[in-house]
Amino acid sequence: MENLYDVVVIGGGPFGIASVVEAKKAGFKNVLLLEKGDNHSQTIRKFYKDGKRVDKVYKGLESETRGCVEFFDGTKESTLNYFDKLLDDGDIEAVFNAEVESVKKDGDLLIVTTAKGVFKAKNVMVGIGRMGKPNKPEYKIPPSLIQVVNYNLNNCNCGEKIIVVGGGNSAAEYAVDLSGCNDVTLNYRRSTFTRLNDINLAAVEDSARDGKLTLKLGVDITGIENDNGKVSVSYSDGSVVIYDRIIYAIGGSTPVDFLQKCGIELDSDTKPIVDENLQTNVKGLYVGGDIASKNGASIVSALNDAHKIINYIINKA
Incomplete structure (x- = not known):
């Protein structure tokens, strides 16, 4: 049959790359990687600053790889180069700029519909990351401020007065990185940081102690407005501060609409319901990586998810 694949993988992040590499190593001939962006590893490219450390051991999560794809401590750049090599050496068929619209069951096959065509598959593995759809605040963001509202470091310039909102590792890294040549405030609604790894916590504390970074903790933002092209931020303590950016x-949110289009059942937290082999209620349709994790995910855990699924598919064949 035309366009019939043993395995189709949706999403070109660590889970997706490991999935197609594992599948080829396991002996599958017809394997396809589909990615909506113009290259693999979109989350790393967009949300990791240049030179960012990428550690194998992360926040107590599993750190030993179980499949044929290994992982090592490195940087953003070395990690991207490593994944480039995996795809090149594995002779992987990949289609980029191919956002998947839906996956539907048709007898024993799964029909994957994309902007680049329709593909038939015996097995489909979904590894769409949450960071591909960053969370937005509940209050309204004025459209006139779109040029100075960011979800990453794109278009940031030196000499700006910037507020970074969030209490996770990305927020900490953004704030510390920008504080070298900007007036930066890091705002977190809780009074203490509870989600930072030791390295980022130390960096934030050092920058604050040295006067390079202002911490505004235990205060929430109630809204923002346009003030002559600048961002007027209103806080829950009644204060109002003007920032350039x-x-x-x-964080990010699970792509609920897409999962529901695929017929995947979700739990009360909008997480896909999967069995011990990461198979959904739709036979042959699997979910791994970030969106399948209950307690947080790492690159290593995503690689291991890929190995678990491919190993199961091989053994049940």
């Missing part, structure tokens, strides 16, 4: 680093 605001950066939101408040």
